[in-house]
Amino acid sequence: MVNDSAKNGGQIVSYNWMGRNEASAAKAKDLTITLSASVVFLDGSESSGDKGIVRWL
Known part of the structure; x- marks a missing residue:
């Protein structure tokens, strides 16, 4: 994922998918x-x- 500010030389935001979240x-x-x-x-x-x-709570 790259946000709009990255296109203008701003920061790059990345997202690492860790798999499906099971209950x-x-x-x-x-x-x-x-x-x-x-x-x-x-x-x-x-x-x-x-x-x-x-x-543990």
Whole structure:
């Protein structure tokens, strides 16, 4: 991709296509939460994403 300013000696903008963006797949067991629980521990070790897991929140 080249923008209009590149034609006049300006900057050139390039775009590298990294492939199709697939939805992440979360694998988790059924979990029942009884309120007033203040903490829930989830195991996401079997989850995956096409770009890898970027971060856990």
